[in-house]
Amino acid sequence: MEAIYVDKHYNLVVECKQGSKKASYELYRLYSKAMLNVAFRIVGNIAEAEDVLQEAFLDAFNKLKDFRQDTTFGLWLKQIVVNRSINLLRKRRLELIELEGDHLENIPDEEPEDDDDVQYQVALVKEGMKQLPDGYRVVLSLYLLEGYDHEEIGQILNISENTSRTQFLRAKRKLMEILKRKGPEL
Incomplete structure (x- = not known):
């Protein structure tokens, strides 16, 4: 049986899936500061972190129909932010040395x-x-x-x-x- 998480912002997510701009804004308001901090800690530059944040929210809202609640919205969004941040660093040619x-x-x-x-x-x-x-x-x-x-x-x-x-x-x-x-x- 697949686990379904009911988080406190479930109704906002449902409304957002139905096209509510107000719900989208509220989700952004609730999560933007925390997600900006996540991005900033990874990319180390506030302007780039703000770009990552905007792109992550665009991705999230565009892919919201795929969100199946097998996790909370916040964790799902955080994964998007982390992945976007890592991709930005890769574009900067992040090189980690693979050790023998x-x-x-x-x-x-x-x-x-x-x-x-x-x-x-x-x-x-x-x-x-x-x-x-x-x-x-x-x-x-x-x-x-x-x-x-x-x-x-x-x-x-x-x-x-x-x-x-x-x-x-x-x-x-x-x-x-x-x-x-x-x-x-x-």
Whole structure:
């Protein structure tokens, strides 16, 4: 039996499917800020994130007839935003280096559950993330902020799970270096 999720915006989605411009606007109003944040964390540029947001909503509204409620509208829209963001980065020639298996000896199987050796202020971390190379920032954002696991990130970015883990670990190290340079602000 197929799972059907009834989310709190079900009626808006139904009205939108029936052509209601008011319902479309309301869905946009409810989700645009969160989806802009998702896009911005991935692409690292507000103007490009705004473009991604607009294109994602156009895609969503054009494909709404295909939305079968096997997930919530918000999760479905988030997938569109993430995919659009990744496509934008690919257009920028995002290059993730595929590592050979013998270079992966020291990579742990799983990330520690509680990695709070250092507590950073949110603003400093966000600023530091902006300075990361695209590949590092994307994997770090997808893993830490969007909640994807390395297998899912590998599928989204068309890389191996090990490459995702490696990029994540390198991104964490690089972010720590950036934040340490900030010095006493921490």
